[in-house]
């Protein structure tokens with residue numbers, strides 16, 4: 001690595017986090033670059049090109065808030081904007097602020113080694129290149145490592161097969177084809193609803209159903225957009241004070257104080273309200289109180305029964321193993337109606353599991369399904385997956401993936417002890433995975449930038465989280481999760497994915513902070529104001 005190029009700061013990832021992070025750093029006149037594994041910027045919105053892929057945060061809360069000019073210039077066309085537009089937006093931001101020249105594409109970092117003598121990081125790239133940096137900031141994303149199922153015969157299938165994350169750039173023909181979709185999480189639900197009327201036959205291979213509620217999307221006219229622009233300050237202020245970082249205000253009444261018929265009327269309103277209102281503006285008890293959750297789940301189950309014509313199919317689509325909102329809630333548009341179509345078939349893998357892939361399709365215990373295309377909407381090695389893919393060695397050759405083997409440990413989701421001069425935006429145990437992502441990363445980037453200004457201003461060359469501060473934060477993360485009914489659910493919110501070794505049955509990991517956005521932001525602000533008592537400087 002002797003020919004390695006040096007920059008004071010290297011940012012990993014040119015997605016939503018990395019784009020804003022580099023903007024802040026270059027504005028301060030710091031010597032910084034972004035290394036991006038892909039051939040272009042955009043991260044999640046560059047990769048996920050599958051049909052139906054769109055925001056489930058209100059578009060105008062997903063965009064960056066840091067520039068009034070940017071807010072004035074960009075017109076969101078839909079309340080929940082789709083992937084092509086979202087990628088255009090990120091490119092617009094990068095071009096407007098001339099950020100591309102600070103980005104190096106096709107630069108996948110494979111190795112990072114801390115050099116205690118020189119107090120720098122050495123970074124080794126898959127393409128053979130190398131960099132050194134005083135400080136490294138990760139913007140690796142929480143859902144950037146697809147998890148492919150480990151079925152026998154996968155490579156024998158002669159049709160097209162890919163994970164949704166790897167949906168090709170060139171158009172994929174759907175008309176006249178027999179398509180299988182494996183997985184019914186947020187991604188599967190979007191794909192299924194979108195392609196049901198385009199394909200000849202659609203076979204949905206469902207292992208466990210998810211609860212899902214309407215997205216209630218609509219277009220945004222120029223006039224409406226002008227109104228949104230005038231209210232941007234108010235919108236962002238609202239996001240900052242709500243638990244999930246969304247525009248939906250919390251319900252103030254207590255579940256048990258409201259008569260059942262009024263509760264139902266409230267839920268009827270929420271079911272027709274766009275976005276995550278059905279969670280964010282619901283009675284908080286549904287997240288903590290088993291009985292309240294049971295009643296809410298039954299309400300949603302009845303909505304599914306109303307929408308699906310065949311009662312047997314409806315029952316198969318209703319989760320029986322977990323309550324409403326105890327896993328990530330997928331939002332849908334005409335998902336349940338897809339099952340009323342003659343060309344859509346639900347294959348219940350809990351009754352007839354997949355045995356293997358074959359040359360012509362998928363074999364379940366009930367028989368063979370011949371397919372032209374298999375779409376794997378099977379989720380991600382979430383939150384820590386992207387860190388695990390890099391061989392990161394800190395003090396005394398400590399390996400990060402070894403330290404995090406049973407789950408991540410961090411200080412405020414922003415750094416982890418044993419790994420000096422390494423900062424994480426959207427890190428494990430922050431609120432980036434548990435609340436409105438861009439709102440969380442914007443404040444994460446701001447915190448990291450202020451912290452680095454402090455470090456550089458004080459002429460420090462080394463910082464590291466203190467072990468006792470990390471332990472204290474870990475305890476808070478565990479306590480917040482354990483208060484909720486979702487604490488042991490089988491979804492990525494608790495670090496579960498059976499396709500990833502060690503992350504399957506029985507493994508409970510604490511990968512996100514569930515105490516809410518306002519509490520988290522107050523906590524990290526307090527730490528800055530107190531002069532970072534949980535950090536050792538040298």
Ligand code: NAP
Nearest residue numbers: 054055056149183184185186187188207208328377378379
């Ligand atoms: P996911 O929520 O982890 O769902 C994966 C699905 O695949 C589950 O239904 C799972 O079944 C199934 N599955 C996994 N392995 C399987 C196997 N070997 N055989 C059969 N089925 C298998 O993943 P996702 O749907 O990609 O969503 C991940 C996250 O991405 C979301 O929760 C969300 O945060 C984000 N996302 C956001 C949007 C948006 O609207 N902005 C859209 C899509 C995704 P089990 O439940 O039985 O494991």
